[in-house]
Amino acid sequence: MELKDIQNLIKFVAKSGASEVKLEMEDIKITVKTGPSKTETTFSQSVLSPVQIPVVSQVVPLAVAPVVPAAAVAAVTEENNESNLLTITSPIIGTFYRKPSPDKSNFIEIGDSVSADSVVCVIEAMKLFNEIESEVSGKIVKVLVDDSSPVEFGQPLFLVDPL
Template sequence: MLKIQEIRELIKLIDKSSINEFKYENDGSKIVLKKNGGAAVSYQTEEAYAQPVVTQAPPVREQVPAVEAVKESPEVKQETKAPEEDASLHKVVSPMVGTFYSASSPDAEAFVKPGDQVSKDSIVCIIEAMKLFNEIESEVNGEIVKVLVENGQLVEYGQPLFLVKAE
């Protein structure tokens, strides 16, 4: 179950992004964040004592491009949730919600690319969350087989980022 501070951080991230709706489910808990000018947060859990958390979102101007962005987002989710399923490959997953960066700066070379050898604790990417840049390290020694996300893409907690052929 997420703590109230983590929920507040999620609200701020969604507010600053172009995402209009965000859903998160884990162990019977469900969080839905929407940016449509009305109630911004609903929180449900299997426990009988949980109270809903409702926050007033700033008004959002209705525009046709926003509707098109909502139509495109399910396709993006399908692409990111359909990585190659190979039991021998280790998945490096995102430890947080944030923006994925493959390099330390826009003009720098990517930390890793397919075919590169990585060692345990070598930096493979950066995830920006709440204006903090967090270096993500490989948990295993091996070879990068595939990069599953694109530079600048918003990633979710637990989302696979890389496939690594462990040694």
């Protein structure tokens, strides 16, 4: 198993919300434990040859830098509670784009109506551009993310006033 595969496993476990995952294969054993403030990963390999391989232990803190300031998130939460607005969130980590390409216009603007399955933006992840569709119907009230900004999984992108 390559280091890149192990790193992808750590990221997947952190996103999934699982508290502990154990993976055992022929010659490798991996345990990934996550908590509210840290992710702990233990790797051990056993080889039948006389050469001893050291056990590698690595603690990887989950550093999540909020793109939206906490005060703005609190204001959005209050506004959302007061007026029953719906939120379109990011289903993946990547770079947020409002346009399909630089020479085209935005998918949607404030005041536009969207229906379920309307494309509202694209998110680039690993050189792939993923079209993000609205899961709700209504009128776009606010765009919460700047164009070409990084976004996290579950991050609010748009506020929608339901019809």
